[in-house]
Amino acid sequence: MSEARDLGMTSEPRDPVASSGSGDLVVVGAGPAGMAAAATALDGGLRVTLVDSGAAPGGQFWRHPPLFARETVPTADLHHGLSTYRALCATLSAHERTGRLTLLLNHHVWTTARDGDGFTVHAVDRGRAPEERTVVLRAPALLVATGAYDRQLPFPGWDLPGVLTAGGLQSLLKGGGVVAGRRVVLGGTGPFLLPVAASLAARGAKVVAVCEAAAPSAWLRHPGALLRNPAKWAEGARYAGTLARHRVPVRTRTAIVGAEGAQGRVAVVRTASLDADGRPLPGTERRIEADTVGVGWGFVPQLDLLLPLGCDLTDAGDGTMAAAVDDGQRTTVPRLYTAGETCGVGGAALAVSEGRLAAVSVLSDLAAPGRPGTRRPAAERRAVARHRAFARAMAQAHPLPPAWPAWLTDDTPVCRCEEVTAGAVRSARADGAAADHRQVKQLTRAGMGWCQGRMCGPAVHCLVSARHQPYAPAERLIATPVTLGALADSVEPTSDPS
Amino acid sequence: MTAFTVDGEPLPFVPGQTLAAALVASGRVAWRTTRGGQRPRGIFCGIGVCYDCLVTVDGTGGQRACLVQARAGMAVTTGETDDE
Numbered sequence: 001m002s003e004a005r006d007l008g009m010t011s012e013p014r015d016p017v018a019s020s021g022s023g024d025l026v027v028v029g030a031g032p033a034g035m036a037a038a039a040t041a042l043d044g045g046l047r048v049t050l051v052d053s054g055a056a057p058g059g060q061f062w063r064h065p066p067l068f069a070r071e072t073v074p075t076a077d078l079h080h081g082l083s084t085y086r087a088l089c090a091t092l093s094a095h096e097r098t099g100r101l102t103l104l105l106n107h108h109v110w111t112t113a114r115d116g117d118g119f120t121v122h123a124v125d126r127g128r129a130p131e132e133r134t135v136v137l138r139a140p141a142l143l144v145a146t147g148a149y150d151r152q153l154p155f156p157g158w159d160l161p162g163v164l165t166a167g168g169l170q171s172l173l174k175g176g177g178v179v180a181g182r183r184v185v186l187g188g189t190g191p192f193l194l195p196v197a198a199s200l201a202a203r204g205a206k207v208v209a210v211c212e213a214a215a216p217s218a219w220l221r222h223p224g225a226l227l228r229n230p231a232k233w234a235e236g237a238r239y240a241g242t243l244a245r246h247r248v249p250v251r252t253r254t255a256i257v258g259a260e261g262a263q264g265r266v267a268v269v270r271t272a273s274l275d276a277d278g279r280p281l282p283g284t285e286r287r288i289e290a291d292t293v294g295v296g297w298g299f300v301p302q303l304d305l306l307l308p309l310g311c312d313l314t315d316a317g318d319g320t321m322a323a324a325v326d327d328g329q330r331t332t333v334p335r336l337y338t339a340g341e342t343c344g345v346g347g348a349a350l351a352v353s354e355g356r357l358a359a360v361s362v363l364s365d366l367a368a369p370g371r372p373g374t375r376r377p378a379a380e381r382r383a384v385a386r387h388r389a390f391a392r393a394m395a396q397a398h399p400l401p402p403a404w405p406a407w408l409t410d411d412t413p414v415c416r417c418e419e420v421t422a423g424a425v426r427s428a429r430a431d432g433a434a435a436d437h438r439q440v441k442q443l444t445r446a447g448m449g450w451c452q453g454r455m456c457g458p459a460v461h462c463l464v465s466a467r468h469q470p471y472a473p474a475e476r477l478i479a480t481p482v483t484l485g486a487l488a489d490s491v492e493p494t495s496d497p498s
Numbered sequence: 499m500t501a502f503t504v505d506g507e508p509l510p511f512v513p514g515q516t517l518a519a520a521l522v523a524s525g526r527v528a529w530r531t532t533r534g535g536q537r538p539r540g541i542f543c544g545i546g547v548c549y550d551c552l553v554t555v556d557g558t559g560g561q562r563a564c565l566v567q568a569r570a571g572m573a574v575t576t577g578e579t580d581d582e
């Protein structure tokens with residue numbers, strides 16, 4: 001696609017150990033927030049290194065196959081807001097040509113540290129995985145825009161093959177052009193289920209049901225936030241149109257409460273209507289045949305790189321903690337900025353506005369000579385406030401059903417990695433030994449496996465913690481597993497050649 | 499033909515796809531078993547956070563199939579338990 005033709009979206013590895021001279025600003029995450037931040041900072045005269053673990057810029061919302069595959073894996077029709085994406089790509093590629101932007105794709109950042117006045121960012125280049133090369137970046141300012149991941153609540157059968165996160169279905173589609181199954185049931189809560197249903201249907205999957213746990217009337221309690229965001233209405237209406245065209249039934253106050261398998265994958269989904277607390281109403285259970293299930297209960301901000309730097313968190317209003325920022329996207333750590341869903345989930349448009357604002361702050365804090373070439377910051381701040389109000393209303397209209405643990409049997413696995421059951425977690429709590437997910441981890445190993453509690457953390461938290469206390473992820477010193485060789489390489493990073 | 503091998507069998511893929519995308523396109527959603535209960539696992543989150551999709555690539559274990567770009571001639575082996 002022409003918008004990105006010149007953007008260096010290669011998978012080619014760069015120098016084995018790049019080092020400082022990484023410019024004035026390192027941006028981690030090339031999603032809507034990171035792309036907008038990098039573009040604004042570059043337009044304002046800074047030299048920027050933009051790092052992402054993916055094979056193409058765009059993050060989750062604008063997930064694309066790598067540049068060279070855009071014709072063989074066409075996914076443009078599945079996207080929204082592509083004109084913004086194209087404009088951002090054009091800006092980034094112009095700056096890449098002048099050498100002021102260094103774009104590092106397929107680079108996984110595994111930790112960051114304060115380094116004198118600035119930051120050191122440790123990454124591995126996996127452009128030729130399983131090979132790994134160490135890359136160390138240094139800059140006076142760091143902007144973390146690592147987004148979020150799907151929040152999961154366990155149910156009996158959720159670990160059957162063919163059960164995916166809703167985002168996982170979307171990423172297979174947008175990134176690889178692959179529809180994971182033929183008959184799909186979606187469940188969870190939040191407006192994100194609708195684009196997933198729409199894109200699956202557009203690619204020929206039969207979406208047999210979308211089970212939304214919330215009641216639509218919940219939205220009526222927030223008329224202000226709705227009225228001030230007409231674009232969100234329009235978007236909702238478009239999805240509703242697509243779903244109606246494909247005859248996709250959306251059932252509200254309904255949840256997937258179980259799944260059963262046959263021949264090595266999910267075969268049947270059990271759904272039930274919920275009472276106001278989220279308890280299944282007796283006699284409402286249905287069995288639906290499906291070979292694929294997508295589940296998502298909102299998102300959890302991805303704070304791995306921020307927590308070890310010691311920045312404060314704040315209640316995001318949806319049961320999770322997010323990074324605390326001022327109205328210029330500054331964290332509580334000097335010269336550390338964050339934008340997008342690390343500050344709470346609110347969609348791509350919000351992420352773009354926050355990215356721009358963060359870059360404006362970097363420009364003023366570093367006393368950059370140039371001026372940001374975007375809308376005036378005041379207008380951007382108003383946009384952020386409006387989108388944040390909408391996100392808060394959305395979170396309140398789509399809460400986790402408090403009684404969801406009623407779906408669990410004692411032998412339902414809660415932690416997928418270590419196969420810790422709901423019964424084990426409950427008895428850790430009943431013994432009075434565990435009052436938060438970190439203690440449960442020590443007692444039961446829930447959260448101790450490969451994913452480090454990313455999948456089970458929010459659920460374990462709900463099972464053992466006081467109600468209304470938001471989930472704060474445990475600190476993970478290493479955001480992605482790295483080889484000992486990469487660790488050893490990074491102990492003595494090469495010094496700045498310039 | 500553009501293909502990598504999975505446990506010795508060739509699996510065609512469209513260049514640009516990840517290993518997981520190619521596996522799912524071929525109808526496979528599970529390719530590993532857990533250490534404890536020998537439960538089947540494959541792709542779950544699709545974005546590198548759940549580690550359910552682990553495979554061994556050219557002899558190196560612990561690779562997330564949903565992140566690794568497929569390349570012609572790669573040798574992928576599956577089924578290992580995930581000893582850390």
Ligand SMILES: Cc1cc2nc3c(=O)[nH]c(=O)nc-3n(C[C@H](O)[C@@H](O)[C@H](O)COP(=O)(O)OP(=O)(O)OC[C@H]3O[C@@H](n4cnc5c(N)ncnc54)[C@H](O)[C@@H]3O)c2cc1C
Pocket residue numbers: 028029030031032033034051052053054058059060061062107108109110145146147148149150166167168170171192195299302305339340341342346347348351479480543544545
């Ligand atoms: C799987 C998934 C699919 C989604 N699909 C949609 C959709 O189709 N429609 C919709 O409206 N919303 C979708 N969302 C919601 C989504 O989060 C958007 O609102 C939006 O993409 C947020 O933008 P962002 O820039 O904050 O973060 P993201 O878009 O998530 O971007 C974060 C980027 O950071 C990178 N990253 C993270 N950690 C590291 C690291 N350690 N090292 C290097 N790079 C790193 C990631 O690769 C990613 O590209 C999806 C969310 C998920 C989790």
Ligand code: FES
Pocket residue numbers: 540541542543544545546547548549550551552562563564565
């Ligand atoms: S599917 Fe979750 S890490 Fe690959």
